[in-house]
Amino acid sequence: MKINTDLIKFESGINLESGIKLESFELMVETYGELNADKTNGILVCHAFSGNHQASGSESGWWNEIIGPDKAIDTNKYFVVCSNNLGGCSGSTGPLSINPKTNKSYGKDFPNVSVLDWVNSQKKLMDYFEIKQWHMVAGGSLGGMQALQWSISFPDSIKKAGIFAAAVKSSTQNIAMNEVGREAIRKDKNYMGGEYLDNNVKPKNGLKTARMLGHITYSSESIMDQKFGRKFQDINSKVDGTVDYEVENYLQYKGEKFSDTFDANSYILMTKAMDGYDAASKTHGDLELAMSDIKAKLLVVGFDSDWLYPPKRSKEIQLAAMNVNVPCSCVILEGKQGHDSFLFASDDYVNIIKGFIESV
């Protein structure tokens, strides 16, 4: 599989939904496979909250199980594009970047970004590749929201949308959970009102707590029960003396690892974008009206074990689509990994995605 990683600069900048303009911006982009001569085999994949441009081909690939030669998204046939979202912390312009006006990192002053902003920035990336129409835009969770928004914002530029473990908007509980994570970060003594970069510190503790909670929401009660039950952690492998149970040890370990790599201002920015998404925000809450101009075919996949964006949120998309005659298949799979199920290949999931991509 041919892999290309590039930092691409967009000199014309971008007008953000907030009204602020970034005079220029960069996207960290990775591509898999090759663009064909008539540029019709492009597939854009959009990452979820904590993902980045590394979708496949390395240990870090968040969609390794789905993207690759002969996989559900087959890189022998398709040119797959993935970029780190604007405001992210994996190379694209975001809080860690230098603000040209101050010559210091943006930090907490990076402007708010939205799902629509991401879609608009990805449209510029599409133009860069001189692709006229994506064969598909797909993603899970926050990535699924981007796929849905692509079909709404650029109806002529997208043939198919794969919307997995997603929703037309975040629920009250989603917002509430995100706020707990943000609170943990903001109250970390090293957050310093968001100005930790200037002080050469990092709010690792807050990021860790936030991620521990995140992991609970990405899993499910029964999955955690099967995986850990009430087993005590072996005394020789405790990551911390306060740990009693295996599940505590697991969360501590995962949280710690995440806090080493993720940026706190990005965390806050990304979760605020997730909270703020509402596909019907431009149509005064009328979802059907918002979706009425969609020309893409939609594939919506939900997972029974997902309680963050449960199956009813998938069905909501399907119902609105059908009411405005947008072709939409909605499949609810069991999913052994809760919300995270969209990341992993199962026979059904792979076959459904393959069939959708090949369908006419």
Add this chain to the structure above:
Amino acid sequence: MKINTDLIKFESGINLESGIKLESFELMVETYGELNADKTNGILVCHAFSGNHQASGSESGWWNEIIGPDKAIDTNKYFVVCSNNLGGCSGSTGPLSINPKTNKSYGKDFPNVSVLDWVNSQKKLMDYFEIKQWHMVAGGSLGGMQALQWSISFPDSIKKAGIFAAAVKSSTQNIAMNEVGREAIRKDKNYMGGEYLDNNVKPKNGLKTARMLGHITYSSESIMDQKFGRKFQDINSKVDGTVDYEVENYLQYKGEKFSDTFDANSYILMTKAMDGYDAASKTHGDLELAMSDIKAKLLVVGFDSDWLYPPKRSKEIQLAAMNVNVPCSCVILEGKQGHDSFLFASDDYVNIIKGFIESV
């Protein structure tokens, strides 16, 4: 309603499950109504994680809607007893108390306590009142676990047990959620390894984050959706500048209030007791064996909207009881408040409790 509040000292001390002995201890106790001449009308109510001895009769009463004259637990007929649990922070011996060996507050060195320890301490309270048999022991959540344990530990001393929104043990997810709360507290810069009292500070931020998460688990997705939806908080009533949505404002407010009053070491102690409870721990996981000597009648109530201790956890108690011929009614009510539903009177809930108390 006659109300009595007393700090009662038990000079003979108590042997804790951990093997540690407290040479003496005090319980902060509140009673409602009057004990009859033959001392047969005593009802013990056990508080949940963050409750205390104030069960009724004041603004702080956690079971005001259930306990009182002519209410479900009728203080015209019954003598209702409630004590702050050992290890709590509302007057009973706990981390805030002076350790006689050091003449300083116990703080983080207060010994671990368990549901069984609470039941054993409440047995001493029963003896203090010279009550031979409780007419009923009842409680919700962690209080329900105590009611169940009473029926197991002291089969001859309890006529009826009311076990509401509870379970025979905490689930993996319950433990995981508690660990996130504890992590937030432990990493607060003012926690200081649990020695904040010696330093005249208080880990309020950590307590606040922990409580914000707690509130999400006590509510439910649909309840929060109905109550707050995605409504933006009015700009003039934001508790914090970072707040966008009403639900964030609510959690911030509730968390802040809680952090003013609760003790962090108690928080950790109480949640560890909750995590550690397993009704079958003394019978190698055999729940039926554990419950086979119960002589009390059981009333188990679960609530559909409760996802912390969902209805299936109530049915588990009933199934085990029925398999060993312990009389047990299990009722699943709708519950408009999620896990917290056990706190609030509804016609069905009140009638069911009344009927159970009066039944022969």
